[in-house]
Amino acid sequence: MKKKVLLMGASGSGKTSMRSIILWVYSNNPASLTSRLGATIDVEQNHVRFLGDLILNLWDCGGQDAFMDSYLTAQRATIFQHVGVLIYVFDVESREMAKDLEYYRDCLEGLRQFSPEAAVFLLVHKMDLVRQSRQETFNAKKEELQDVSGDLKLSVFGTSIYDESLYKAWSNIVHTLIPNANILSKHLATFAQACSATEVILFERTTFLVIATSTSTSQPALSSDSDSLETENPASGSLDPTRYERTSELIKAFKHSCSRVRGEFHSLEMELWDFTAVLDEMTRNTYVLIVVHDPTIETAALKLNIRMARRKFE
Ligand code: GTP
Numbered sequence: 615m616k617k618k619v620l621l622m623g624a625s626g627s628g629k630t631s632m633r634s635i636i637l638w639v640y641s642n643n644p645a646s647l648t649s650r651l652g653a654t655i656d657v658e659q660n661h662v663r664f665l666g667d668l669i670l671n672l673w674d675c676g677g678q679d680a681f682m683d684s685y686l687t688a689q690r691a692t693i694f695q696h697v698g699v700l701i702y703v704f705d706v707e708s709r710e711m712a713k714d715l716e717y718y719r720d721c722l723e724g725l726r727q728f729s730p731e732a733a734v735f736l737l738v739h740k741m742d743l744v745r746q747s748r749q750e751t752f753n754a755k756k757e758e759l760q761d762v763s764g765d766l767k768l769s770v771f772g773t774s775i776y777d778e779s780l781y782k783a784w785s786n787i788v789h790t791l792i793p794n795a796n797i798l799s800k801h802l803a804t805f806a807q808a809c810s811a812t813e814v815i816l817f818e819r820t821t822f823l824v825i826a827t828s829t830s831t832s833q834p835a836l837s838s839d840s841d842s843l844e845t846e847n848p849a850s851g852s853l854d855p856t857r858y859e860r861t862s863e864l865i866k867a868f869k870h871s872c873s874r875v876r877g878e879f880h881s882l883e884m885e886l887w888d889f890t891a892v893l894d895e896m897t898r899n900t901y902v903l904i905v906v907h908d909p910t911i912e913t914a915a916l917k918l919n920i921r922m923a924r925r926k927f928e
Contacts, residue, residue, distance in 0.1 A: 616669045617791045618696050622685075623703030624714045625677035629741045631775050632703065633660065633674045634861050636763045636784055656681055657693075665792065665818055665825070666899040682694055686720050690728075694721075697729035698791055701747075703737045706744055706755065706772075715762050722763065733790045735769045737783060742774040778859030785824045785858070798826040801926055806904075810911055812889070815858060816896060816927075822862045825900065861903065865893065883913045892916045897928050 621629045622686050628692060655676055662670040675693065685693045702721065708714055715741075725732055738755045743747055752772040760768060771783035789795050798816065806814040806828035814828040854860070872879040881894040889907045894917060896902040 615667060615793070616671055616890050617698035618671045618673065619787075619791075620693070620697050620700045621672060621674045621703070622700065623677055623737075623739075624705065624708065624710065624717065627677060627703040627705040627708070627714075628775065629674055629677065629703050631656075631673060632737075632739070632773075632780060633658075635780055636662070636672070636920050656684075664788065664821070668791065668793075670788075670791065682717050686717075686724060688788075690724055692793045694724040694728035697725060697732040699733045699735060699787055700725055700729075701735045701737060701787065703739050704755070704759070705741050706738050706751065709872065711758075714721045715758075718759075719762055722766065734763075734766060735771065735787050737771050737785070738774050739772045741772040741779065742776045748772065759927075778856055778863065781859045781862065782856075783825070788818075788823055789825065792825060795826060798927070799828070801923075802826050805919070805923050805926075806825070808923075809904055809906065809916055810908050810914075811904045813853070813905045815905075816862070817862065817865070817901045817903065819895075819901055822857045822866050822901070827858070865901075881917075883917075886915065890916070892920070894920050895921060896924060900927065 621633060623629050657676065658674045660672045660674070662672060664670055673693070675681065689834070700721070702718055704711075704714055704718075722734070725734070736759050738752055738759075741752070744751045755772075756770045757779065759770060769786065771779065773779045773783050792798070802814050802816055805811075811828070815824060816826045817823065818825050868882070869879045882892070884891040889905060890909070890913055891903060891905050892913050893901060893903045902920060904920075906916065
């Protein structure tokens with residue numbers, strides 16, 4: 615199954631840097647490498663395989679005015695047809711916001727004409743450059759973007775290539791492209807209950823992006839701004855809001871260390887004084903992490919539960 619993902623926004627807003635981070639999401643390339651990238655000429659395409667048979671076809675559309683004008687006229691149908699997701703990137707420090715918004719509105723029009731079902735994600739990017747209150751700046755931008763988008767249902771994220779925010783936004787974007795993502799979350803909630811777990815998280819195998827969590831009940835939980843993953847479960851009230859991204863980073867680093875000593879990573883068990891965690895393969899394309907705070911629950915029992923649940927998740 616192929617899904618077209620359009621990456622658009624003004625020249626210099628950070629699309630190509632973002633794309634490289636996304637493509638390198640499971641190698642450990644530092645963000646600083648992206649400063650060497652030049653402007654994108656017209657459209658650059660990449661394919662990313664995800665969850666075995668889901669192929670994301672990423673179109674990085676160069677943002678210089680001449681290219682934008684051409685997308686909106688001569689190339690209009692080619693660009694805007696069969697789009698699964700439009701990701702529009704705004705530089706939070708842009709000095710040409712009025713022009714950026716005008717192009718954005720024109721692109722929405724193209725999308726409405728050729729792919730009215732497409733999901734729209736807006737990234738207020740380079741948040742690391744904001745000196746004043748980030749939350750306030752983000753809220754103001756979000757409001758401005760909602761104003762020009764009419765009644766379109768938007769998902770807006772504040773992002774930067776220098777922290778986990780981009781990972782979080784991308785996880786949410788990918789979530790909308792996964793068929794039956796809601797059913798997955800429901801299964802996961804049942805599974806978490808069966809394990810008496812505080813939380814269960816499903817990761818994609820190669821990228822370790824979060825696909826579903828037992829605390830996200832339905833779509834809206836995953837489609838809003840920065841704090842969206844936390845709101846559904848009262849038990850998760852005191853948990854760190856960046857825990858998914860941080861866990862993913864840690865596991866990737868650990869996997870990387872294993873490969874450096876030619877070891878292979880299969881599973882992980884941790885028993886600490888106040889919690890137990892088990893990470894294991896769930897299906898051919900996913901890993902599951904179970905976190906339990908009940909000291910009477912043995913890791914062997916959790917692993918048995920994983921084995922028994924596998925068929926349900928294939
Ligand atoms: P075009 O290809 O012309 O459309 O531009 P683009 O949107 O692809 O921009 P690009 O990715 O080339 O980034 C432009 C500059 O912004 C580069 O110097 C990046 O290093 C920088 N940049 C990208 N993301 C961030 C970020 O999150 N924070 C900061 N501070 N700089 C960033």
